[in-house]
Amino acid sequence: MRADARRNHTRLLNAAASAFAEHGENASLDDIAKRAGVGSGTLYRHFPTRRALLEAAYAARIEALGVRGEELSRSLPPGEALTMWLHELCAATIQVRGLKTLLGTAATDTPLTTCGTLVKSTATTLLTAAQSEGTLRPDLTPTDLLRLTQGVATAAELGGGEAREIERYLGWLLDGIRVSGD
Amino acid sequence: MRADARRNHTRLLNAAASAFAEHGENASLDDIAKRAGVGSGTLYRHFPTRRALLEAAYAARIEALGVRGEELSRSLPPGEALTMWLHELCAATIQVRGLKTLLGTAATDTPLTTCGTLVKSTATTLLTAAQSEGTLRPDLTPTDLLRLTQGVATAAELGGGEAREIERYLGWLLDGIRVSGD
DNA sequence: ACCTGAACACCGTTCAAGT
DNA sequence: ACCTGAACACCGTTCAAGT
Numbered sequence: 001m002r003a004d005a006r007r008n009h010t011r012l013l014n015a016a017a018s019a020f021a022e023h024g025e026n027a028s029l030d031d032i033a034k035r036a037g038v039g040s041g042t043l044y045r046h047f048p049t050r051r052a053l054l055e056a057a058y059a060a061r062i063e064a065l066g067v068r069g070e071e072l073s074r075s076l077p078p079g080e081a082l083t084m085w086l087h088e089l090c091a092a093t094i095q096v097r098g099l100k101t102l103l104g105t106a107a108t109d110t111p112l113t114t115c116g117t118l119v120k121s122t123a124t125t126l127l128t129a130a131q132s133e134g135t136l137r138p139d140l141t142p143t144d145l146l147r148l149t150q151g152v153a154t155a156a157e158l159g160g161g162e163a164r165e166i167e168r169y170l171g172w173l174l175d176g177i178r179v180s181g182d
Numbered sequence: 183m184r185a186d187a188r189r190n191h192t193r194l195l196n197a198a199a200s201a202f203a204e205h206g207e208n209a210s211l212d213d214i215a216k217r218a219g220v221g222s223g224t225l226y227r228h229f230p231t232r233r234a235l236l237e238a239a240y241a242a243r244i245e246a247l248g249v250r251g252e253e254l255s256r257s258l259p260p261g262e263a264l265t266m267w268l269h270e271l272c273a274a275t276i277q278v279r280g281l282k283t284l285l286g287t288a289a290t291d292t293p294l295t296t297c298g299t300l301v302k303s304t305a306t307t308l309l310t311a312a313q314s315e316g317t318l319r320p321d322l323t324p325t326d327l328l329r330l331t332q333g334v335a336t337a338a339e340l341g342g343g344e345a346r347e348i349e350r351y352l353g354w355l356l357d358g359i360r361v362s363g364d
Numbered sequence: 365a366c367c368t369g370a371a372c373a374c375c376g377t378t379c380a381a382g383t
Numbered sequence: 384a385c386c387t388g389a390a391c392a393c394c395g396t397t398c399a400a401g402t
Binding site: 210211212213222223226232 | 395396397398
């Protein structure tokens with residue numbers, strides 16, 4: 001990769017991150033190119049679609065979520081680890097504008113994006129551990145869990161997105177997906 | 183209201199309904215004006231914002247949901263009436279593209295739109311009846327309920343939006359918001 | 365009183381020309 | 384090999400001119 005190409009690549013990522021943060025996931029691509037001091041064609045050369053740019057801009061954030069999941073699964077009992085991770089996933093979905101679209105790609109049976117695959121594998125690890133304890137419904141799949149977490153994030157976001165709301169709604173969801181009648 | 187104004191009004195509503203159905207809530211306003219055989223300025227005269235047009239185009243659908251809620255509350259026990267109505271609300275949210283944005287305005291403490299007020303009052307009636315039976319958590323507000331229902335709709339939509347998915351996710355939500363420990 | 369459509373600003377995307 | 388930016392198409396919104 002040529003030196004100027006590499007420089008433009010990182011400039012574009014920085015510009016994209018701040019533009020998405022300011023204007024949401026539909027921030028003007030032209031504006032991003034301008035902020036990066038780069039021709040618009042260059043943006044398309046590096047990131048052929050808006051989604052590709054979104055994914056690249058948030059890759060670090062997504063990886064952090066994966067790492068955090070592993071940490072939690074090592075340091076806490078399965079049920080608590082899952083709860084905490086879901087809380088952090090919700091909080092990130094709400095706080096980081098544009099992450100929702102990206103995480104939607106994780107909530108399918110066969111994720112098509114890198115970040116989707118990572119998030120789903122973390123969810124699978126945490127969920128399986130909690131289920132083998134026997135407190136969570138065995139018919140709940142990782143895909144279900146990620147969809148429902150997106151749902152909780154949507155609900156909490158409508159309420160302002162404060163941690164208190166997330167806990168309230170997430171708590172009820174978890175009550176609903178525990179094994180009952182035991 | 184002049185005859186041509188009235189005619190343009192209904193033409194715009196029809197054009198908007200089909201355009202929103204085809205292209206979602208971001209359908210081109212210019213295209214809607216063209217379909218209606220009307221100058222673009224006329225669209226803005228009748229409906230100053232996209233939201234105003236959305237609300238007008240779906241007013242009938244929203245009113246039907248209100249009527250349906252009353253029907254159900256008369257013909258079924260409170261718990262079942264609430265469950266069925268929430269199911270239909272979810273199904274409508276998923277099926278009718280653009281309804282989600284509109285229903286988001288109902289999920290606030292003081293809805294600002296006509297349709298928001300209607301949906302919220304229906305939800306209040308059904309929820310209060312179910313709560314007075316004693317099976318649903320008393321600390322659940324109508325606002326909570328509408329937010330969570332939007333959440334379930336989001337989750338079910340990620341899964342294709344079939345009735346089976348809605349029932350599954352809605353069922354778990356309802357399990358989670360029932361009074362426990364009795 | 366209401367309608368029309370040209371006009372302006374803005375954005376996404378492509379591609380010939382440059383280095 | 385990579386970059387630039389003009390060019391094109393499209394959309395939202397306004398407003399002077401028309402009836």
